[in-house]
Amino acid sequence: MKKLCSTGFKASSADQKALSHYLLDTPKEWANKALKGLINKAVKTILRDYLEELKEKNPNGIPATLEKLIPLIIAMPTFEKYNREATEKRKAQRDELADNEIWSGGFDVEDYEFDALYAFYEDPEQTLIDYMENKIAIRKEKFVKENEEKLMKDPETLTIPSRYDSLINLVTGKQEYKNRAQQEAESI
Amino acid sequence: MTVNSINTYIVPTAPNEVTMPSQPAFLAFLGAGDTDLNVTGNAAQYVLGSGNNLTEVFDQNADFDNTTGIFTAPVTARYFFAHSIFYLQAAGTNIALTAVVTSNRDYAWESGGDINAANNGSAKMQLIVDMDATDTAFVILNLTGIGANTADAQGSATLGSYISGNLQF
Numbered sequence: 001m002k003k004l005c006s007t008g009f010k011a012s013s014a015d016q017k018a019l020s021h022y023l024l025d026t027p028k029e030w031a032n033k034a035l036k037g038l039i040n041k042a043v044k045t046i047l048r049d050y051l052e053e054l055k056e057k058n059p060n061g062i063p064a065t066l067e068k069l070i071p072l073i074i075a076m077p078t079f080e081k082y083n084r085e086a087t088e089k090r091k092a093q094r095d096e097l098a099d100n101e102i103w104s105g106g107f108d109v110e111d112y113e114f115d116a117l118y119a120f121y122e123d124p125e126q127t128l129i130d131y132m133e134n135k136i137a138i139r140k141e142k143f144v145k146e147n148e149e150k151l152m153k154d155p156e157t158l159t160i161p162s163r164y165d166s167l168i169n170l171v172t173g174k175q176e177y178k179n180r181a182q183q184e185a186e187s188i
Numbered sequence: 189m190t191v192n193s194i195n196t197y198i199v200p201t202a203p204n205e206v207t208m209p210s211q212p213a214f215l216a217f218l219g220a221g222d223t224d225l226n227v228t229g230n231a232a233q234y235v236l237g238s239g240n241n242l243t244e245v246f247d248q249n250a251d252f253d254n255t256t257g258i259f260t261a262p263v264t265a266r267y268f269f270a271h272s273i274f275y276l277q278a279a280g281t282n283i284a285l286t287a288v289v290t291s292n293r294d295y296a297w298e299s300g301g302d303i304n305a306a307n308n309g310s311a312k313m314q315l316i317v318d319m320d321a322t323d324t325a326f327v328i329l330n331l332t333g334i335g336a337n338t339a340d341a342q343g344s345a346t347l348g349s350y351i352s353g354n355l356q357f
Contacts, residue, residue, distance in 0.1 A: 022292045030291060034322035037251070037260025044250035087263050088321045131322045138264060138320045180293075 002114040004035070005125050006106035009132055012096035014165040017172045018140040020179040027102040031132055038127065039113045042120035045082070046073055053078065070112040074119050083122040086130035090137035095165040103132075140164050147171045212262055213354035214252040216242035222343035229278065229334030234341060236273055236327045236351055252353075258326045259353055261319035266356045270314035273329040274348030276340040279307040282333030286311035291323035301333060310348065316356055327351050 011019075011027065019027055043066060050073045054062055057076070063069050073079060107128075109117070117124040144164050151157045151171075161167040171177060178186065197210045216237070218224065224239035236242070237257015244254045252259045261267060269288050278284075281301030288295045295315055303309040311329055319325065331339050342348050 025291065033258070033291075033324045034260065036253070036256075037258070037322055037324060040253040040260065041250045041262070044247070048250065086321070134264075135320050135322070 001108050002111060004107045004109055004114070004117075005031075005103055005128060008101045008106065009103040009129060010098045011100050011102045011136060012094055012098045012165065013100060014096050014168040015092060015094065015098065015136045015140065016100060016102065017168050017179070018143045019136060020181065021143055021172075022139050022180055024181055024184070027132070028104070030135065031103060031128060032107055034131055034135075035107055035109070035128055038121070038124065039109065039117060042082075042116040043070065043113070046070065046116055046119060050076065050079060067110070067112045070116050070119075074115055079119070081122075082120045084120055084127070085122055086127045086134065088134045089130045090134045092133060092137035092140050093164045095163055140168065143168055143171075208248075210249055211355055212249040212251050212267075214247040214259065215245040215350065215352040216247070216252060216254050216257075217245070217347045217350035218341060218343035219243035220343055220345040223276070224341040224343070226338050227341055228275070228329055228331045229281070229337045229339040231330060231332045232337040234273075234329045236271065236329070236341065236349060239341070240343065242351070256326070257351065258324050259351075261321060261323045261325070263355070264320045265318075266316050267319055267325070267353055268314070268316050268356050269325065269327070269351070269353040270312075271327040271351040272310055272312035272347075272349060273327070274308065274310045274342040274344070275329060275331060276308050276342050278303050278309055278331060278334065278339045280334045281309065281331045281339070283331070284309060284311050285328075285330040285332075286313055287328050287330075288313060288315065288317060288325060289328055290317050290319055290325045292318065292320070301331060308342070325353070 023030055054073055121127045144167050147167060148160060151160050161170055197208060199207045199209060218240065222240035227234035227239065235257055242254040242257060249262060251262050273286060281303060283298060284301040285296060285298045295317060297313045301309060329341065
């Protein structure tokens, strides 16, 4: 077992409010699921590209477990690292200090998963960080867009904050505001 | 042939058909002999793929995990999903709920749990959803009214229980 992202990820309060407007998962749960997807992609792609070659080189048979297969493939002289990066790297608009640790403790992965990640991604930890930041950026944009439209229709609203964090705090600070978990709990 | 640094992503053939071998698209099903037993019936939530491994017909971009039934979006986009779950031993079902569960929201369909004379039924959905990069999606079945979680999700060679999806735009 190995550890990834033990240095964590810091988000602002407004970042977390925007996420909880859409997600039932905590940011760490979301990132853990994303990490499992990254691992799956790495393992499947490596097997797709190199398993036949491994079989040709081992005519008497190959191991039946990923724990043994992945290190064997990566050790082949013909294996080339993929050096993939995150496909998207949006940066969130952020005025508040990002000082809330949302990945406390990092993520545990199996040894072969760790090897597959480092064979497939140029920097797996940075890749996961980029995807988390990208997710926050998208959700903050969506939150602002959705709520700007509502505020424009609200006769009691005289001014709309220009900055994302101010608008998020204004909306989530209203007495009647409920995030997704609260809305779903109420609808049961 | 159109390529980037990683993939050949649009491939025209001589007669001008076009294939996109790297475009995210997958189909997987619960195969014959892989019926998941006693998974719902008393409001237990069953995730297709959480029991026996799904049989993968194709997974073009390695985004689907057939050991969990979870799809991970490789890019922020709109994705199409279609699924069906054929359930067995469902006498007494009064609600059959199935849903596509994505990171940002759930998409649910509910019926009165119609079953045939053999006490079997099916729940199915298809729709286009928005997903952000590395968001996840899976499908669930939740039957109530049986009094115990004794209904099964059928595995079969004819794809009674399956999940399929692709990147739309």
